Amino acid sequence: MTQFISSFTWKKVTENRLFFPLVALAFILLFDLIFEPGFFTITTREGNLHGSLVDILRNGSIVSLLAIGMTLVIATGGVDLSVGAVMAIAASVAALLMNPYVLAKELPPNLLQLINDPQFTYQPLWVVIPVTLIVAAVCGLWNGLLVAYGRIQPMVATLILMIAGRGIAQLITNGVRIQIFYEPYAYIGQGWIVLPFSLYIVAFVFVIAWMVTRRTAIGLFIESVGINFRSSFFSGINEKRIRLLAYTFCGLCAGIAGLVASSDIKTSDASNIGLTLELDAILAVVIGGTLMAGGRFSLLASIVGAIIIQATTTSMYAFGVPAFALQAIKAVVVILVILLYSEQVRGFVRKIAG
Amino acid sequence: MKGISKAFPGVQALENVDFELKTGEIHALIGENGAGKSTLIKVLTGVERPDAGTITLEAKEIQVKSPQHAQRLGISTVYQEINLCPNLTVAENILIGRQPFRFGSIDWKKLNTQAAQFLQRLGINIDVTQTLGSYSVAIQQMVAIARALEIASAKVLILDEPTSSLDTHETEQLFQVMRQLKHEGVGIIFITHFIAQVYEVADRITVLRNGKLVGTYDTAAVPRLELIAKMIGRNLAELDDMVKIKLEGSKHIKGDALLQAKALGLTGAIEPFDLELHAGEVVGLAGLLGSGRTEMAGLLFGIDKPDSGSVTVNGKPVKRYSPLGSIARGVALCPEDRKAEGIVDDLTVRENIVLAMQASRGWLKYLSMQQQYEIADRYIELLKIATPSPDQPVKNLSGGNQQKVILARWLATNPQVLILDEPTRGIDVGAKAEIQKLVLSLAEEGKACVFISSELEEVLRTSHRIVVLRDREKVNEFTGEVDEHTLMQAMAGSES
Numbered sequence: 001m002t003q004f005i006s007s008f009t010w011k012k013v014t015e016n017r018l019f020f021p022l023v024a025l026a027f028i029l030l031f032d033l034i035f036e037p038g039f040f041t042i043t044t045r046e047g048n049l050h051g052s053l054v055d056i057l058r059n060g061s062i063v064s065l066l067a068i069g070m071t072l073v074i075a076t077g078g079v080d081l082s083v084g085a086v087m088a089i090a091a092s093v094a095a096l097l098m099n100p101y102v103l104a105k106e107l108p109p110n111l112l113q114l115i116n117d118p119q120f121t122y123q124p125l126w127v128v129i130p131v132t133l134i135v136a137a138v139c140g141l142w143n144g145l146l147v148a149y150g151r152i153q154p155m156v157a158t159l160i161l162m163i164a165g166r167g168i169a170q171l172i173t174n175g176v177r178i179q180i181f182y183e184p185y186a187y188i189g190q191g192w193i194v195l196p197f198s199l200y201i202v203a204f205v206f207v208i209a210w211m212v213t214r215r216t217a218i219g220l221f222i223e224s225v226g227i228n229f230r231s232s233f234f235s236g237i238n239e240k241r242i243r244l245l246a247y248t249f250c251g252l253c254a255g256i257a258g259l260v261a262s263s264d265i266k267t268s269d270a271s272n273i274g275l276t277l278e279l280d281a282i283l284a285v286v287i288g289g290t291l292m293a294g295g296r297f298s299l300l301a302s303i304v305g306a307i308i309i310q311a312t313t314t315s316m317y318a319f320g321v322p323a324f325a326l327q328a329i330k331a332v333v334v335i336l337v338i339l340l341y342s343e344q345v346r347g348f349v350r351k352i353a354g
Numbered sequence: 355m356k357g358i359s360k361a362f363p364g365v366q367a368l369e370n371v372d373f374e375l376k377t378g379e380i381h382a383l384i385g386e387n388g389a390g391k392s393t394l395i396k397v398l399t400g401v402e403r404p405d406a407g408t409i410t411l412e413a414k415e416i417q418v419k420s421p422q423h424a425q426r427l428g429i430s431t432v433y434q435e436i437n438l439c440p441n442l443t444v445a446e447n448i449l450i451g452r453q454p455f456r457f458g459s460i461d462w463k464k465l466n467t468q469a470a471q472f473l474q475r476l477g478i479n480i481d482v483t484q485t486l487g488s489y490s491v492a493i494q495q496m497v498a499i500a501r502a503l504e505i506a507s508a509k510v511l512i513l514d515e516p517t518s519s520l521d522t523h524e525t526e527q528l529f530q531v532m533r534q535l536k537h538e539g540v541g542i543i544f545i546t547h548f549i550a551q552v553y554e555v556a557d558r559i560t561v562l563r564n565g566k567l568v569g570t571y572d573t574a575a576v577p578r579l580e581l582i583a584k585m586i587g588r589n590l591a592e593l594d595d596m597v598k599i600k601l602e603g604s605k606h607i608k609g610d611a612l613l614q615a616k617a618l619g620l621t622g623a624i625e626p627f628d629l630e631l632h633a634g635e636v637v638g639l640a641g642l643l644g645s646g647r648t649e650m651a652g653l654l655f656g657i658d659k660p661d662s663g664s665v666t667v668n669g670k671p672v673k674r675y676s677p678l679g680s681i682a683r684g685v686a687l688c689p690e691d692r693k694a695e696g697i698v699d700d701l702t703v704r705e706n707i708v709l710a711m712q713a714s715r716g717w718l719k720y721l722s723m724q725q726q727y728e729i730a731d732r733y734i735e736l737l738k739i740a741t742p743s744p745d746q747p748v749k750n751l752s753g754g755n756q757q758k759v760i761l762a763r764w765l766a767t768n769p770q771v772l773i774l775d776e777p778t779r780g781i782d783v784g785a786k787a788e789i790q791k792l793v794l795s796l797a798e799e800g801k802a803c804v805f806i807s808s809e810l811e812e813v814l815r816t817s818h819r820i821v822v823l824r825d826r827e828k829v830n831e832f833t834g835e836v837d838e839h840t841l842m843q844a845m846a847g848s849e850s
Contacts, residue, residue, distance in 0.1 A: 217717040220705060227700045234657070234687065234695045235763065236678040236713035295700050 077294030085165025090258030140251015226294025
């Protein structure tokens with residue numbers, strides 16, 4: 001009888017969506033434990049925590065933000081390739097709002113001095129942040145309109161903005177990389193309250209997204225649309241509006257990620273901000289166990305996925321892998337993680353578990 | 355196959371079942387939903403491994419490892435849902451994966467002639483260069499059979515519900531093909547719910563019930579009623595009760611129309627028609643496949659927007675033609691295609707049941723888990739849905755039970771008008787009778803029901819009034835008693 005109970009609970013554990021992502025993460029950390037003494041050391045500086053583990057979370061926050069939005073889009077059976085470009089657009093808009101004078105050909109010397117002042121901003125943050133996020137959400141809305149109402153395949157529809165987005169970002173700043181000296185803005189990506197400030201942003205966005213999807217019927221509708229949009233339509237679900245919502249929210253998340261990224265590097269670098277991050281975001285969602293075909297999703301598992309990707313990168317750096325070889329090693333880790341997901345391997349694990 | 359057993363979590367799908375197929379015979383495999391027919395076939399075709407038992411082919415014991423392996427052994431299957439590519443040509447569909455080559459590229463001419471020859475062998479003459487999707491379901495079915503034979507040079511051909519979407523003529527065509535193959539020495543396993551068809555083509559019958567073998571009989575030696583009794587394990591006196599219920603129910607039909615359609619039509623789908631539905635009434639829609647039955651249902655429910663005419667529900671004119679609008683008006687539709695338009699297969703039984711109700715409440719008024727379980731449990735009990743728990747993914751349920759889940763989804767929205775498009779397709783006799791009775795009792799409660807079915811007998815048995823459609827047009831309407839012959843004449847047109 002006791003054996004029955006223990007095997008039953010073990011089965012429950014292995015069937016939990018978080019089980020395999022956490023196993024994968026544990027493997028990576030185990031690797032660090034063996035080969036990198038000191039990897040787990042956490043020191044306190046001015047009351048704030050520092051260390052490799054904190055670094056993983058901090059550097060993973062941008063992909064985590066993207067992964068939250070991407071999870072919902074992928075759950076509807078779509079994909080959003082434009083999140084990296086939307087990050088760049090958001091960074092450009094924010095930078096322009098704070099420092100539009102850069103675009104002027106000649107600046108009076110007094111202004112030149114002013115814009116280098118870390119306390120100067122043209123628009124206050126309570127204008128900068130909402131306007132930037134609205135622009136990002138409109139980008140997402142555009143994707144959603146193409147996919148839901150234009151019936152264009154998601155990959156093609158979002159490819160448009162992926163390519164055009166960086167051009168738009170360059171247009172907004174007239175091709176100039178705007179330096180951002182405004183100190184309060186830098187706090188978004190660099191601030192620290194015991195833990196990095198960006199982690200609180202991730203937590204906040206996650207809680208909002210979780211509440212909206214799991215405390216209302218939105219989550220059920222998204223999964224239903226992702227599994228079978230026709231049945232969902234026949235059941236009275238406005239599947240177009242659900243898709244529109246998912247893409248808009250994804251754009252919004254990309255906007256937040258753009259703020260964090262540009263604040264961290266104190267510039268609007270339209271050609272580099274968020275570059276290829278859409279792929280990391282998709283990967284994080286896949287590692288989190290959400291099928292690319294859509295359907296069941298777990299936001300928390302996607303965040304664990306994002307952390308796995310970042311943990312790999314950080315561990316490799318700590319291990320001394322040169323930057324140019326990093327992508328190749330990352331690919332190997334990804335293959336191993338994805339293998340964990342194959343039914344064969346899972347069946348094998350369950351068999352061993354009895 | 356000897357002593358086959360197979361258990362799934364929570365269910366013993368097969369228990370010590372023996373099955374024997376001779377060369378050159380058509381062997382019907384029948385039983386209610388969940389009787390174990392599909393599982394037996396899955397074991398035979400290598401989709402599932404048996405927990406116990408042996409399979410012998412031509413006196414050699416075999417272990418079927420995968421569907422591909424089964425094909426190599428000469429066991430081919432044509433499934434209920436046609437799994438071909440509708441956007442490829444007929445010839446490509448038949449020969450895909452083994453196209454003839456010439457100078458390193460596909461020899462299209464040879465491909466097309468070979469494919470045409472195959473179909474001719476089955477007595478079908480069609481243009482094989484057209485896309486498969488441009489042909490009727492019946493032809494697609496034949497193509498699927500041709501492909502199955504071509505791949506395996508099959509010794510054993512399994513046909514899983516091949517006739518469920520065919521009309522009488524098409525079915526006859528299929529039977530000819532089956533008889534032809536029988537003479538060539540192919541053993542055919544024929545799975546069906548149509549008892550009449552079993553008697554038409556099958557040499558022997560094997561009956562399964564609840565995963566157990568009831569017996570194998572010579573078709574000639576077992577009368578119909580006895581066979582049905584063996585399938586469902588009880589007598590059929592209940593069916594006779596239905597006539598009484600129906601007569602009783604017809605007294606409750608109220609005068610004012612619940613739903614009224616005036617000159618409602620959509621170009622290319624259905625010609626403008628008038629239709630009135632009254633509370634307490636079951637209206638049958640009869641017509642051949644493609645006669646516009648489904649289109650009519652779709653317009654009434656708001657799947658498509660009409661381009662002429664109007665609908666009033668409860669005296670109020672309809673402005674918003676959409677499923678959501680219909681739910682708000684108290685109109686529900688159980689769609690024809692259960693897999694594509696009905697169930698959401700990865701969601702649980704509970705989620706499937708509350709889906710339409712939740713959609714009509716909007717996203718903010720989320721039903722609490724407790725409410726969801728209450729609703730699910732109520733309908734699981736009411737409709738006798740066989741599921742281990744409300745948290746079971748609906749794809750694990752048998753066809754009839756999936757149909758009941760969809761029915762539950764709509765009953766939960768408390769509709770006044772319930773449109774049922776082929777609610778009994780592909781489900782067994784016992785469940786059919788249950789659903790028919792349910793429809794009548796719903797009408798008795800004061801709902802108006804529209805009942806669409808390819809089986810005339812069923813339409814006749816359940817409907818108070820029958821609307822006949824032909825070539826996308828409403829051609830006739832019968833009230834009161836009408837016999838099958840008159841109805842068929844109306845469906846076929848005056849010249850026949």
